[in-house]
Amino acid sequence: MRVLLTGSSGWLGRFLAPRLMQAGHGVVGLDVVPGAATDIVGSVAERSVVDRAFADHRIEAVVHAAALHKPDIGRFPPQAFVDVNVTGTLNLLQAAATAGHDRFVFTSTTSLMISQVIRDGEGSAAVWLDETTGPLEPRNIYGVTKLAAEGLCRLFSREHGLNCAVLRTSRFFPEEDDTIRGIRGENLKATELLYRRLTVEDAARAHVMALENASGFETFVISAPTPFAHGDVVALKSDATAVIARYFPDAPALFARRGWQLPGSIGRIYDPGKAERLLGFRAITDFAAVLRALREAAPLPFAHDPDYVSPSTRLANG
Template structure:
């Protein structure tokens, strides 16, 4: 298996995944969201850009999806709208891209007889945990329009396995962080505000707990799924260790030798019934199937992330609330 298509390749995880695949010798076709500036997002500065075939387009166009899936062996489908706050404002956009876009890619994969379709889910589909660690049998709870759209996309992907024998597996990563992440996420928000010299930083609720995974570990989890010969399965990707956002803040301040005042910003708070208070991963199914496990500690991952943000701080508007 050599020819790999990655949708969402211009984004945070997608760009790292493309680079990891190139390093392993795969031929990568990278889908970037079309724009009139010919801007390829995080692929622009990739040292492996010359080794990829970058194509710009839109998942919402079924004709385009059929075209880009020709002569491809496997698909990593990461393309999606992922910002939870924006899903409160524009839920229709999430249905159009996350549900209909996924349907277009599945149908294109079926027509072009793709040998392996790896669909990307999210731990947000579980909602606040009924039990921890969370395994793949945990009930799904649509606590935001974003998570609802991803549940629908997951079910559509599995339906193509059940109805059409399309070789589908679902990767369900827990919270991923690292270099190139958008400041809409809490770790870049904290780091960029502190690095910008702020003595007071604006954050939302610091009580929720998350299973945090360095992006390169997440990518290795994705790639491990290529070796599987059985399909129609969901695989969690996570460390099995949870941290409150307060603990993350404290660790970042320790690394940066900084002490800042925290201002709770009301616009950064989720609606009461939409906040997910606890996510901790049981990735034993993936480990048993592929021998994958998370390797990079939170402190080491944060140190690597901080170095990236130091070098690229001009690309972040730390004073703004990013949705």
């Protein structure tokens, strides 16, 4: 297929473009800044840019990964999130429907599943999150606009027969977290693979599999497989370290050897089981892969770059 990949200069795009090409697809990249995989410099928020991309490049399918993200909240006004995340998605869906496409992949986020109650850590048990979780009450403009864009995808699937896969990806960004205190850096990323993270390489694989297997309208949580079970949710909230040691007996010693900590409490777990059942996708890198790397003194199996700057930020900074 000849695929329009939006966000082609971004963190996901730089991994997703070659993965699509390896799978035999032609890729036309669109982003607000130039990049190795970007053919069109422009914004999805401008309908003329989208229409020109479709007209000039014979687009057959869309993988829509472009967005303003949570770290952009302090850099852009709310209207910019609506323009890019909602209007941009609408522009692409309308163009795809007009072109008679039969598939559309949308990069969404698990962030929209986190209400303020969950964010504040209320309750005595960790919250188990999957595609049935609701009602959804996003806590910021990022989540609100992503949820609205998901609704547009559902609408166009129903009204135009567009096979649309919505991928609610968990964390795969390389930079530092901007909200969590305590465990940080590589230590934080390593522990998050237990419950709320995946690698960018696995995120790219998930998008290719969704493109090739999309059917009807489906929403998928995309995250590394958790080792935990539903029965662990109370213990994870009160003493996550003990639960982790039960599943991985050498984890405390391996972490201590590196000067790392295991989390004392875990408040949420993302369950990616539906993606495995319907798409055949299971993340390759998980917490066990981190422990193997620590045992063998090998490179860590995920990216960490505290100096990473997103394309939107580069553009805003001139």
